[in-house]
Amino acid sequence: MESLGELLQQMKNPSFRRQSQAIEDELFSHPLIKELRTLYPELDDSKLRLNLSRLYQYVGDKRNCDNCPGLANCPNDFQGHFSKLDVQMVNGSAEIYERKAPCSLHLTKQHDDQVKKRIRSFYVDERALNEGYKEVEIMGKDRLRAPAVQQVFHYIRETKENGLSTRGLYLYGSFGTGKTFLMSYMLHELAIAGLTGVIVYMPDFVEDLKSLMMDNVKLKESTEMMKNCDLLIFDDIGAENLNPWARDHIMGSILNYRMNRKPTFYTSNYTLEGLEKHLSFTNKDGEEGNKGQRLMDRISPFVDVVNLHGENQRGKH
Incomplete structure (x- = not known):
């Protein structure tokens, strides 16, 4: 590192x-600085010279934003933010203050992160939750499923309104x-509207319950989340x-808590x-019709049935 004496000597060069x-001339002639001086005529050259580092940062951030390489590769000192200059009169003198403002990409990411935080998944392929959604594409992918898709769209609209x-x-469907x-x-759509949701892939969840039996804390956390989320x-x-x-x-405890709530x-x-026939049979006790019916009493009265027709889309691009 250079000593102070060496630095001072260099400055005399x-x-x-x-x-x-x-550098000063280039900054003073830059359109952004000219605009700043037009807005605040009280900014004279001496005041600008006292704030050269702020002006340099301001112009540099704007140049980087104009050639934005994406949020992950943002070259600005504070990623996803750019410098803004405010001018305020203090004791009759114009003072320049710098602040960092978030860019649109950062704000979009913040919003998307908040949406993701409202959705929890258990054993569900994350691609189903993270890929982009376009209503036109959803409707046009298979015309056979259009009536079911319309019902889901209607449910979303009703909930938002x-x-x-x-x-x-x-x-249900094939x-x-x-x-x-x-x-x-x-x-995803209702998370954007502020609701929380949990999606559980049942085959893996039921299998994993065997290990959760030995971890009461984790079991309680999982079931409480399923009981209290807005959408399960x-x-x-x-x-x-x-x-x-x-x-x-x-399942009985979760559904008993949620029904009418x-x-x-x-x-x-x-x-x-x-489904009632399936729920009436367990590997341990065989067929128990009354147990299956008891669970169905917590399902059937509280759902609208949607039959999803269509072709098998797996493996298609």
């Missing part, structure tokens, strides 16, 4: 002074028709290998009648 003068209902949707995608789209989706219900504890104590949504390959 004619070439250094010429270089400094060239009138607030959260206690009724959810039961979306493999690969886009049930999970549609429910993820609904979560049980994805691919009917594909899990049920046991009595998962069905009666976990908050909406629960389902995707399935089963009709409601087929």
Whole structure:
């Protein structure tokens, strides 16, 4: 590092002074600084010279923003922000103050991060939650599923306009028709509106409950989250290998709490009648019709049924 004496000596050098003068002249002739002087005529040359570093930062940030390489590669000192200059009169003298303002890309990322924080997923492929959604593309992908898509769109509009209902949707259809995608789209749209959501892939969740039995804290946290979120989706219900504890104590507890409070949504390959038969059978106790019916009493009355027709989209581009 140079000593103070060396630095002072360098400043006496004619070439250094010429270089400094060239930088000053370039700054003073820059359109941004000219605009600043037009807005604030009280800014004379001496005041500008006292704030050369602020002016340099201001112009440099603007140049970087005009050639923006994207938020991740932002070259500004404070990523996603740019310098703004404010001029205020203090004791009759014009003073220049610098502040950092967020750019539009940073604000968009902040908004997207807030939306993502409102959505929690258990064992669901994150691609279904993170890919872009376009209503025209969703409608046009397969005309057979248009009626079901319209019902989901209608539910989203109603919720945005009138607030959260206690009724959810039961979306059923054959493999690969886009049930999970549609429910993820609904979560995303309503998260933008400020609602919280949880989506649970049932086969993996029920399997994982075996290990959660040994971790009461984590089990309680998970079930409380499912009970209290605004929107809860049980994805691919009917594909899990049920046991009595998962069905009666976990699912039963969650649904018992939510009914008449908050909406629960389902995707399935089963009709409601087929789901009741599935819920009536467990690997441990075999068929127990009354247990399945008890759970269905917490599902059927609180959903609108949506039959999703369409072609299997898996593997298609």
